[in-house]
Amino acid sequence: WWSFELLVLLSGLLANPKLEASVLSICLNTASLTFMIPFGLGAAISTRVSNELGAGRPEAARLATRVTMVLGLVTGVSLGLIMISVRNLWGYAYSNEKEVVEYIARMMPLLSVSIIFDDMQCVLSGVVRGCGLQRIGACVNLSAYYLVGIPAALCFAFVFHLGGMVLI
Incomplete structure (x- = not known):
């Protein structure tokens, strides 16, 4: 969560900070x-995997994981398509400034792709928690966000001058 807030703060250093x-x-x-749905799937698969592994049924845990991954992918793609289809209207839920609404419409396709990958990350984090590997999951997530994601976003935004489009 803090990684996203840090990016919002750093967006204030871009050419048009208010926008x-x-x-x-x-x-x-x-x-x-949109994260709330895969968050629920992650919690559900965490419980299911831990119960199945605790009962000595690794194949059932594997099947539940596959089903939940498909649900996560379908959810992510569906939400992404919805976001793309309402991209020209979505900004009006937050602002009546045309410049803001148009910029949001341009960012929605990129946000939609991000939603798909974030959904899968959330489901797979639930699987890792269910396997009792919380430390590994935490290290992977922290590394992905803070060691890869933020530096890459900052590099694209400030070094390559791609602006706020790459900060999501």
Whole structure:
């Protein structure tokens, strides 16, 4: 969560800080909203995998994982398609400024792809927790966000001058 907030703060250093921070906040709010479904799937698969492994049924745990991954993928793709289809309207839920609404519409396809991958990350984190490997999951997630994600976003935004589009 803090990694996203850090990116919103850093968006204030871009060329048009008011627009960039506003749009990035809206996009991250949208991502948080869509995150709730895969978060529930992650919690469910964590419980299911731990119960199946505890009962000595690794094949059942594997099957439950596959089913939940498919559900996560279908959910992510569905949410992504919905976001793309309402991209020209979504900004009006947050702002009546045309510039903000148009920028959000341009960011929605990228946000949609991000939603798909974030859904899968959430489901797979639940699997890792269910296997009792919380430390490994935490290290992977922290490394992905703080050692790879933030530096890459900052590099693209400030070194290659791609702006707020790459901060989501």
